[in-house]
Amino acid sequence: MRAARTIRRYWRETALVILVILPWAALFPLGFLWLWRNSVVNWWILAAATMGAAAFALRIDIARSAMVEAQAEAEKASPPSPEWGAREEEAWKLVQQIARETQPFSFTEAEPIRVALERAVDAVATHFHPGAPHARLRITLPEGLLLAERLLRDLRVAIITHVPGARSIRLSDAAWAKETFDRYGEATRRVYSFADVILRLVRSVGNPKGGFLAEANRLLIGQVGGFLSMRLRAELTLLLIHEIGRAAIDAHSGRLRLADDELSTAARVESEAAEEDLVGPVRILLLGQVNAGKSSLLNAMAEQVHRAVGPTPMRSDVEELALKFEGRPEVVLIDTPGVGNEPAASKTLRDKVETADLIIWVASATQPARSLDVEALRKIRAIFKDRTDLHMPPVLCAMTHIDELTPAFEWVPPYDLIRADRPKAISIREAIEHVGDLLDIPCERIVPVYVRDIGGAYNIDLLWNLIASRLDEARAVKIRRLQSVAAGFSVPAVLSQMAAGGRWLAKAIRQTRS
Structure with a gap:
């Protein structure tokens, strides 16, 4: 009945469609009739067969x-x-x-x-x-x-x-x-x-x-x-x-263990500095040998002295420093003691690496022995090869002490490392290539810096730009870590769920009795 009413309602539109289509639909029989009367049907069949062969190919x-x-x-x-x-x-x-x-x-x-x-x-x-x-x-x-x-x-x-x-x-x-x-x-x-x-x-x-x-x-x-x-x-x-x-x-893979709002909550638990950002500030771990310049780099990036520096190791603890500058990514810098073979140092390295979103390896351009760097990076990569529930943080490199490269008395930055038309520029570029080969870090991820003097720091802006280019990758590492943490068994979380379930059940019973 409804279909009949619909047809009666739209009979004008239906008639219009028929009147428009019918003349064109009649072209085929009329055309064939014309071919028949003019005795060219066979020629038409031959042409159609030829086109059909081409269509088949x-x-x-x-x-x-x-x-x-x-x-x-x-x-x-x-x-x-x-x-x-x-x-x-x-x-x-x-x-x-x-x-x-x-x-x-x-x-x-x-x-x-x-x-x-x-x-x-x-x-x-x-x-x-x-x-x-x-x-x-x-x-x-x-x-x-x-x-x-x-x-x-x-x-x-x-x-x-x-x-x-x-x-x-x-x-x-x-x-x-x-x-x-x-x-x-x-x-x-x-x-x-x-x-x-x-x-x-x-x-x-x-x-x-x-x-x-x-x-x-x-x-x-x-x-x-x-x-x-x-x-x-x-x-x-x-x-x-x-x-x-x-x-x-x-x-x-566990990527659905936390919804977006739950990720934000987990990030706030991990870092009180998290505000509007989904996962809060990116945690950047500064690693490298003793006296490579990690504390000097932290001070230069912070634009003021936060860590004492000197010719001998000044401190053996880990310090975290939140940085928030206009126009730059919000980050937490984590300064660490120099890498070494001591068990305590290896334990600290593993703990901090697993909570880092991005790693800046600080390497001195004048350091002749790099076996500690190579071994420490090998251990870090092995950690994430075994931990399939985590992502390896992107690794950047800040190459310090470039002012001491030959010629030692020449220090007139900036230096063009592409053309390398000056002896110092050639030395810096060769040092970058050497460090990149040993540490297996692409040269485009290595920034030569001068951080001995905060006021005269060189290439810090370039390092910030490199960090910004890897920000999405670092945030993906952090999201993956938060999801991995959420997958673990938590006694407080279970107790909280039991309490919430008990409150809901008690409320339902009261409503039923009333």
């Missing part, structure tokens, strides 16, 4: 290149997250491999889609939990709920962006459409199929050539339409598998 090329081009577009639209570590990137390669091996979905059947998506999720879960039973379920209830929340939020954005009239279509409209289809859909499809068969038979009997051409045209249009949609279907298939794989990686 083009079809083969499309089939060969569609997946390759779709893969390139999908990888561009869905790149790996810059916050991922090595283990997450390995899982992402598994997802990409599954996406490449999956034939484009037709999007008319649900079963192939379900099988492919479950394969991607299981591959990620097995990667993070090898040998574990029910690996895909090894996430906590809060993680599952946060995952569902994020997927539904992304789905909402996609619907608003790509579905015409999404803000106007009500769920009641969808329910009516489903009821109508369930009631009349199958009967309508049968009537249409029967009428189509009868029409094709009548056409073939009454006009064999016309019937043959109509069937060829029908087949050609169907094949062309299918192949023209192949790349689109391939891109959608790859994107769908990529996004489901991305969600599975975030869930099983």
Whole structure:
């Protein structure tokens, strides 16, 4: 009844569509009639066959290149997250491999889609939990709920962006459409199929050539339409598998242990200086040998003396200094004793490294022995190789004592290290390359600095700019650390949850009795 009312309501619009389309739809039979009367039908068939052969060759090329081009577009639209570590990137390669091996979905059947998506999720879960039973379920209830929340939020954005009239279509409209289809859909499809068969038979009997051409045209249009949609279907298939794989990686790597507001709370617990920033100030660890210039660098970056400096080690403790300058990143500098082989020093190094977001290795340009630097950096990299739940902080290098390089009596900065047209500039550049090779730090992450005199400090602004360029990477390290901490068992947290549950239960009982 509602369908009939709708047709009666829009009969003018329906008539308008018919009047516009009918003249163009009549062109095919009228054109064929003209070809028949002018005896050029055979020539038309020959031309159509030639074009069909060319179309067949083009079809083969499309089939060969569609997946390759779709893969390139999908990888561009869905790149790996810059916050991922090595283990997450390995899982992402598994997802990409599954996406490449999956034939484009037709999007008319649900079963192939379900099988492919479950394969991607299981591959990620097995990667993070090898040998574990029910690996895909090894996430906590809060993680599952946060995952569902994020997927539904992304789905909402996609619907608003790509579905015409999404803000106007009500769920009641969808329910009516489903009821109508369930009631009349199958009967309508049968009537249409029967009428189509009868029409094709009548056409073939009454006009064999016309019937043959109509069937060829029908087949050609169907094949062309299918192949023209192949790349689109391939891109959608790859994107769908990529996004489901991305969600599975975030869930099983522990990245969903904390929501954004919980991250902010955890950051405030770790550092009272956290304010509006999601994870608070970046924690920068200053490391290097004794007398490399760590305290002098801290003073230069702070633009005032906070640590005493001298020819011998002045202090053996660790000091943290929060810095907040306009136009510069908010950071916490952590000055440490010189690296060494003492057990206490190694324990301090490990503890501080695991709570750092970024490392500045302070290396003296005039230090001939660098075995302590090399060994300490090797230990740090080994820490994060074993701790797959943490990310390795980015490592920068501040090369001090550059004024003492040959010629020792020349110190007239600034120096152009690209052209290196002065002897001092050549010495600085060679020192950078030497330190970079030994410590396995790219030269573009090494800044030569002069920090002996705060008032005459050199290249500190360049060091700040380098820190700013690595800020996103450092924040990703901090988020990962907070998530790892949240995954551990906490007696106070459990007691707090028990107390909250008890209060809720008591309140529910009182409401029931009243």
